[in-house]
Amino acid sequence: MGQKVNPLVFRVNFTEKYRSNWFVNPSTYQQIILQDYLIRQNIFNFFEKINYLKNKKNLSHFLNVTEITISRKFDQIFISIFIAALSSRIEQEKFDLILSKLQAILLKKLSFLPSNKFTNKLNYLNYPKIVITLKQSSTPNLNAIFIAKCLINELENRVRFRKALKSIMKSIYKQDKANQLLGIKINISGRLNGIEMARSEWIRQGRIPLQTISSTIDYCNETAQTKYGILGVKVWVCKRKNVLNKEVILK
Template structure:
C-alpha cells in the first residue's frame, strides 16, 4: 500500500519554512507548542466569526488566512498573519482589525494558565500578493461553489480556467472526494493541468486540504500547485 508524505513537511528547510520560530529548553517545548496551537486556533475562530457575519457564500466578502507565522523573543510573541481577500474595503480597516485581534489574543494570554502573565503580543496583518496561485484560497473558492450546489465538474472547470492563465503557474491538481452531485456511492474525481512533480524536493509545491459542507455530507478537497 502506497505511503503518502505531506508535500509541505517534505520540503521544510529546502524551499519551505517552519510556521514558528523560537528556541526553548526541551522540558518546555511541549508547552510553547501548545501555546502556538491555542493562538492559531483563536485567530482562525476570530476570522471565522468575521466571515459568518458577512455573506459567506459570496467570494468577494471572504477573508482567507494563508499563513500564521509566530516568532518569540523572551516574553514577546510576534504574530504575522498573511491574508487574501478580494474585498478592497477590508484592507482599509487593517489597523483597526490588528488592534482588535491583539486585544482578543491578550485576553487569551491573561485568562489561560498555560501562558506567562508577562507575555506581550504583537500582531501584524499583511496582504498576500499571490491570490490566484494560492492553494488555500483556491480550495476556499471551490468550497463556496460546491456549497452553492454548483456541479463539481463545472466548479473545477471554472477554477482551472482562471488559474491556468497565471504566468507563474507550472501545474495544478485538484481532487474532490465524497458524494459528488448527491450520488449514493462516494467516489473521488480529480483534474490536473501541467506538471506536479511531488518527488522533486526543490519543486515549489503549494498544498491545501479542506472540506465542503453540503446537504449530502462532507466533500474532501485537496489542491496541489506547482509554481515558479
C-alpha cells in the same frame, strides 16, 4: 509514495521555511506547541466569521488568509498574517478595529491554557504580549489555501463539483498573467453531488513533481460541510522558484 507525505513538511529547509520560529526550554515545549495551534485556529475562525458581516462585499478579498507565521522573543509573540491582495481601499480605522479584536481574542484563549507550578512562575507563557502585522500576498491565485477556500465556498453553495472545478481552474490560469504557474491538481472526495456511495474525483493541469524536493509545491487539505456530508478537498500547486509572498505591511 509522493502523495503519502505532506509536500510542505517534505521540503522544509529546501523550498519551504519554518512557519513557527522559536527556541524554548524542553519543559515548556508542549505548551508552546499548543499555543501556536490555538493561535492559528482562532485566526482562521476569526476571519471566517467576519466574512458573514454586512460589509462582506467591501472586505471579501481582504479576509482571505493565505499564510500565518509565528515567531517568539521571550515574552512577545510576533504573528504575521498574509492575506489576499486588496481589491478596494480600506480605512485605517477598520484595520485597527480588526487587529484589536483579534488580539483580545487570542489573549483570552491563551490565558485559559492548562498550567502547572512551573509555568505559573513564567508569566510570559500565560500572559504574553502579542504583536500582529498584516501582510499582503502578491499571488493569492497561486496559494493552495486560497484556492481551496474558493472551491469550498462553491461546494457549500450547492454548485456541482465538476462545474466548480472547471470554473476555478479557468480563473486561476486567467489570472496567471506572469506565467508563474507550472501545474495544479485538485482532489475532491466524499458524497459528490449527493450520491449515496462516496467516491473521489480529481483534475490536473500541468505537472506536479511531488518527489522532486527542489520543486516549489504548495499544498492544502481542507473540508467542505455540505448538505449531504463532509467533502475532503486537497490542492497541490506547483510554481516557479521565484514566487514568494510579498512582505508589504498594510497600513
